[in-house]
Amino acid sequence: DVKVTQSSRYLVKRTGEKVFLECVQDMDHENMFWYRQDPGLGLRLIYFSYDVKMKEKGDIPEGYSVSREKKERFSLILESASTNQTSMYLCASRVEYEQYFGPGTRLTVT
Amino acid sequence: GENVEQHPSTLSVQEGDSAVIKCTYSDSASNYFPWYKQELGKGPQLIIDIRSNVGEKKDQRIAVTLNKTAKHFSLHITETQPEDSAVYFCAARTNTGNQFYFGTGTSLTVIP
Numbered sequence: 001d002v003k004v005t006q007s008s009r010y011l012v013k014r015t016g017e018k019v020f021l022e023c024v025q026d027m028d029h030e031n032m033f034w035y036r037q038d039p040g041l042g043l044r045l046i047y048f049s050y051d052v053k054m055k056e057k058g059d060i061p062e063g064y065s066v067s068r069e070k071k072e073r074f075s076l077i078l079e080s081a082s083t084n085q086t087s088m089y090l091c092a093s094r095v096e097y098e099q100y101f102g103p104g105t106r107l108t109v110t
Numbered sequence: 111g112e113n114v115e116q117h118p119s120t121l122s123v124q125e126g127d128s129a130v131i132k133c134t135y136s137d138s139a140s141n142y143f144p145w146y147k148q149e150l151g152k153g154p155q156l157i158i159d160i161r162s163n164v165g166e167k168k169d170q171r172i173a174v175t176l177n178k179t180a181k182h183f184s185l186h187i188t189e190t191q192p193e194d195s196a197v198y199f200c201a202a203r204t205n206t207g208n209q210f211y212f213g214t215g216t217s218l219t220v221i222p
Contacts, residue, residue, distance in 0.1 A: 004153075031208060033210075040119075040214060041214060042116075042199060042212045042213055042214040042215050043154075043199065043212040044212075045209055045210075048208055048209070050208055056208070058209065090153055090154070092153075097142050097144075097159065097161075097203070098144070098156060098159070099144070099156070099210060100156070101146075101153035101154045101155070102153050103151075103152055103153045104152070104153050
């Protein structure tokens with residue numbers, strides 16, 4: 001059974017903090033993705049990675065960075081959290097056409 | 111890049127009735143169109159998908175149709191049940207791109 005896990009379901013951070021969101025998949029997929037989900041805007045791609053140490057910007061990369069040191073793990077980093085980064089963050093991995101999502105991390109920045 | 115539009119944003123139906131959600135896309139190179147269901151507090155789950163070489167696909171009470179000429183595709187749910195209540199997203203992807211482009215979602219409520 002396909003499994004994508006995210007390190008936290010809920011997270012509260014203060015403005016200016018450095019925030020790490022972790023994602024792990026157990027399917028040996030090469031492609032992994034980070035999205036943010038906001039009401040009325042759907043899912044917007046922040047970054048994706050198609051191999052270890054490889055990354056590409058998505059539609060809204062500003063204020064974020066990523067790290068992929070191992071195939072199964074893809075981390076999203078908020079260098080200096082701001083209130084406009086309060087959102088639901090979804091990780092996904094993909095093989096061929098099918099994309100599988102984790103349960104999401106609801107991040108609140110105060 | 112690709113632009114996917116989804117309608118309606120909210121939909122309420124009586125239990126047992128059908129529900130239809132429609133999406134349009136802009137890039138004629140898109141060739142894969144998945145539909146996701148997101149229940150409260152969970153990540154989106156793939157429920158059905160269609161590729162551009164097929165016009166219709168059905169899986170029990172769920173079906174998807176694709177009109178490549180008009181660049182639109184639709185999700186049809188028949189005999190709706192309360193557990194069908196969720197947010198549904200459509201998406202499109204080209205065969206050369208890594209990126210999926212998502213619609214803005216439809217919140218479906220099935221009234222018992």
